[in-house]
Amino acid sequence: MLTVATGNKAVAAAVKAAKPAVVAAYPITPQTEIVEQIAEYVTAGEMDARYIPVESEHSAMTACIGASITGVRSFTATSSHGLLYMHEMLHWAAGARLPIVMANVNRALGPGWNVWAEHTDAFSQRDTGWIQLFVSTVQEAYDTTLMAFRIAENTGILLPVMVNLDGFVLSHIMQSLETVEIGDYIPPMVLPHRIDTGNPAGYGTLTGPGDHFKFRWEIEKAMRNSPAVIADAEEEFAMRFGRKYGPVDEYLCDDADVLIVSMGTLGKEAEVAVDNLRKEGIKAGSLRIRWFRPFPELDISDRDLVVLDRGYSFGFGGVLTDSIKSRYRDSSLFSVVAGLGGQEVTYDDIAEFVRNRRMGEEYWFGVDA
Amino acid sequence: MAEIPKEEYLEKCTTACAGCTSSLTLRYVLKAAGPDTVLVVPACCTSILQGIYPNTSFSVPVYNIAFAAAAACASGMSEAFASMGKKTNVIVYAGDGGTIDIGIQALSGALERGTDFLYICYDNEAYGNTGMQRSGATPMGARTTTTPGGKTDAKKDLDRIVAAHNIPYQATATPAYPKDLYEKVKTALATPGPSFIHILAPCPPGWRIASDMSVTVGKLAVKTGSWVLWERKYGELRISSPSKSAMKKRAPLREYLSVQGRFKGISDSAVNELEQAIEKNIAQLAKEEAGEC
Amino acid sequence: MFEIRIHSRGGQGGVTAARLLAMAAFLDKKHATAAPFYGAERRGAPVTSFVRIDSEPIKIYSQIRSPNLIVVLDASIMDTVDVLQGIQKAGTVLINSPHPVDLPGVKVLTIDLTGIALAVDLVVSGSPILNTPVLGALARMGVISRESAEAAIRDMFSDERNVKAAEAAYKELVL
Structure with missing residues (x-):
């Protein structure tokens, strides 16, 4: 319906x-x-x-x-x-x-x-x-x-x-x-270790x-x-x-030179940025991460990454950035910390991150020049 | 009065301390509850006395849960069993720290929501599992590892906190009077909605008493009025017969204190305060039983 | 893309008006998103809501910066909030007011939504309901169709006075 x-x-x-x-x-x-x-x-x-x-x-x-x-x-x-x-x-x-x-x-x-x-x-x-x-x-x-x-x-x-x-x-x-009418899409739950008073067991016993x-x-x-x-x-x-999903949501990634990597709604806003950047001749794509844990395999070789992080590990770096960097050590990556506490991040802002990207560096939107 | 059944649900291989009245209590609780029972146990001595994985000394399912979480876990379990039409007893078996201190929020919530379960607090008046640190249930004057000079604050009045929730059934007990305990567990489980039983559980190492003295000390607690046995069904309070007899001529409080190493060197003023608290408690209970308040 | 910003006070129904408007746009077979910008829910505090309507799917989540249309459900907000901020050159402002309002450089329409609500006794907790009559005015302006406006109202409210008030607003608004 x-x-x-x-x-x-x-x-x-x-x-x-x-x-x-x-x-x-x-x-x-x-x-x-x-x-x-x-x-x-x-x-x-x-x-x-x-x-x-x-x-x-x-x-x-x-x-x-x-x-x-x-x-x-x-x-x-x-x-x-x-x-x-x-x-x-x-x-x-x-x-x-x-x-x-x-x-x-x-x-x-x-x-x-x-x-x-x-x-x-x-x-x-x-x-x-x-x-x-x-x-x-x-x-x-x-x-x-x-x-x-x-x-x-x-x-x-x-x-x-x-x-x-x-x-x-x-x-x-x-x-x-x-x-949708889900029918039997979710089968009945069968928990093999469920509590059964007919077959008593200790759960979470001292181990x-x-x-x-x-x-x-x-x-x-x-x-x-x-x-x-x-x-x-x-x-x-x-x-x-009829609706298809995967570990990532790719938008114009195939021929892209630069990928905007993000999670959540910023990933959709990034698609508008991609459209505008392509009009200027910048071959951008949007790679929105849908699975954070387990962290998916990413096809990011030989492209610049502009990673939008909506959370930060103090004393280290952006959390999404961290997951990507530790998996793909050779990646060329510009880490953007943006959208904290509802900070407004528009498609124009995202396009600016891409245009002004400084690979290997970190940028706090609204703080850094 | 029904005979206490011979069936055992607590096997002889527990890892409890010698003379442990918490495991003695549990033995009677499970006899009263029978096999269609799930125990929910937060961090406490009972977490340990089950034994070490893959073994367990209990022959009913035991769900171990985080310290503050027992009553909430029982809430979820009770509703889930109800959704399946099962009548399985859900019993929380928690120490005083997990009840009076860290677990009181979840307990209050579960009581307020009318959860159909029995919550049993076995009260050894300190954090026993971690080696006897002070809890909100430690009585004034008692030495613990964190009150080496004796506790200067009074014991938190858990029963009146629970009573403020107006639950269908509430009682106190101690395994020194096993038939009284057994009957109260039976009544609690037969009463729909939340039930609460507060158990005084003398602890030989923590209270610094001989292992063969724990039942005697439990009796002394009742005879001196330090622990009053009663039950309240749908708001009607009845003082239980061992306490009724004790109240006619109470044994001197010193008899209870002097056999316990934890009260060694207790000041006269602390004893005086304990005595006053006992008198006040008894007077309030007697008034309530007589319908005067 | 047609972008609308609605100014109201908490409890006046600005957020609901945005939702009704999006719903009506869906019924017109268009794409729409309606989004409030608010935090803690407080009655009486200024609230802004946004509606986007387009023939294509809408991917933008950021706030509307240059709206085509601004709706002011409570004219007293204009004392403290610059409701015209970012308005497009050819933009329009629709203000709930019994009197004409003159704002330099923009096209202003006024309609007495409060009066319309009171006339059909559309009052909840002592406050006249403005979110359903405003839909009638927006239909009159051609933002949504009259049929979809009514259908959207009926989808959310069973009280027919809401539709009556929207009808009255449709008829009363002078373009």
């Missing part, structure tokens, strides 16, 4: 279609509309889920963990400080191999209070063992949320999945949305130095399996519903 929706409402609509048994909810700007919409679905009887209005994000993630280990599907949504408040439980969810799906509406962290888009919240959870996907349109938020359940629950993966969408810029914008690393390695093995599983979820989605 074709309709119009905000990014938040698109996520809520996908969650409704995925039919989780338990949704734990705690409000935080700019995510709140997701849990409000789900509350409306549940109250109206359009969604048969147990809605737990928890008292904190720490408890939101924990309630999802408690539900998931019984073998049922669970969902929550958060943003910014809420995500960070969950931090230890994010490690727990991944370590316990629970296929929880969460929408994270990317927002800056205080102080000072700032409710606008930034990727630092998700970046600071980079090493928790969650699969992290970044989206750029209302439609993609819907589609990717549906895919997230299928990916997470694949028995070769059993890792939680975080769907990231930019605060306000995407969470609150209204665009067209085509919802000594001789065993602990084995469980960590299992997480990494699942991560290494995940590209094939995510690709399969994307291919199956394209086959059933």
Whole structure:
């Protein structure tokens, strides 16, 4: 069905279609509309889920963990400080191999209070063992949320999945949305290690130095399996519903001399910059990263990269830049830190980054000359 | 009164300290709960006494969870079982640190939301698992590794905090009176919605008592009025018979304090404050039972 | 691409007006995005919302800098906010006001949306609803079709007074 929706409402609509048994909810700007919409679905009887209005994000993630280990599907949504408040439980969810799906509406962290888009919240959870996907349109938020359940629950993966969408810029914008009848796209959840009182077991029991690393390695093995599983979820989605996604979203990359590498909505704005740059004779392309963890293989050889980072590792550099540089040591790269705390970054600004690129250097937009 | 069943769900291979009343409590809790039960355990002594992976000394599923998280985990679990139409008992078994201090936010939330579960706080009045540091539950005058001169603050009144949530069933117990404990767990599990049982769990190494003294010390706690056994069903308070008898002629508080190394050298003023707190607590409970407040 | 900026105060419905407008544009088979720029939700604070309408898919997320049309739902905002900022040379300003407003160098249309809302008793929590009548005025200006304006309103609101108010605005606006 074709309709119009905000990014938040698109996520809520996908969650409704995925039919989780338990949704734990705690409000935080700019995510709140997701849990409000789900509350409306549940109250109206359009969604048969147990809605737990928890008292904190720490408890939101924990309630999802408690539900998931019984073998049922669970969902929550958060943003910014809420995500960070969950931090230890994010490690727990991944370590316990629970296929929880969460929408994270990317927002800056205080102080000072700032409710606008930034990727630092998700970046600071980079090493928790969650699969992290970044989206750029209302439609993609819907589609990717549906895919997230299928990916997470694949028995070769059993890792939680975080769907990231930019605060306000995407969470609150209204665009067209085509919802689908998902049929059996997401198979019933089967958790092999679910709690069974008929077959009692200890979960998370004290695990000594001789065993602990084995469980960590299992997480990494699942991560290494995940590209094939995510690709399969994307291919199956394209086959059933006609919209195609991949690890990256490429726009005029094939013959490009310079690639703008970004995540989230900046990737769409970059496409407008690419069109304008090409009119000037600059062969630019846009490479928008959709999978942040697992980090995808990139086809970037022999091109200049202009990397837009919406988050920063103090004392080191841009976080996306860091991931690219450590994978592709020989890459020729101009690192641009832009869009922090909702800083306005237009297609004209992006085109300027490309025109004035200084390979091997870093540039803080709005700070550096 | 029903006989306590012979079935054991806590095997004899636990790694608990000798004389541990927390594991003794759990033995009775599981006898009352039976096999269709899941225990949720935050960081506490019970995290350790299960044994080391791949072994476990428990024959019900145990879900270990982060320190602050037990009640929230039980919330999710309880709702999930309900969504499947299962009647599995969800029991949080948490220490005083995980309840009174770091876990109180999640506990308050779960109680307020009417979560169908039983929360048991076994209270050994300190962070036992990390070697006896002071907690909010440590009584005034008690020495811990972080209050080497004796604690100068009073014990946090957990029961009145819980009572403020107006839950259907709340009780206190101690394994020194196992039938009383067993009956209370039975009642709690038969009551829909949230139930809470606060257990005094004397800890031989932490309280500096002999391993064979922990049950005796539990009895002394009741006989001196330091620990009052009661239950409150849908707002109706009833003081339990061991405490009823004890209140007729309370044993002197010194009898309870003097057998514990942690109170060695306690000042007269601290003893006086403990005594006053006991009298105030008993008076309030007696009034409530009589319907006067 | 046709770009619109809407100025209102929190609670007056500027954000909803933007959404209704985008919805009506979709119904006209066009591409549209509607975006608010706001942070903490406070009643009475100035709020800006943006609408883009185009025949091609819209990839731009940054704010509108030179709008073709500016809509002012609360004229008192003009005391503190430069509502004309960036307006295109041939741009138009639509102001909710019972009196004509003269702004040098731009084309100004005025309509008494507050009066229209009050006339059909379209009042919620003591405030007249402006977001549905303004759609009638925008239809009259040809930004969206009259049919789509009504359909968009009906999609979001069941109270027919909203459509009535939009109809009244359509008829009242003098181009």
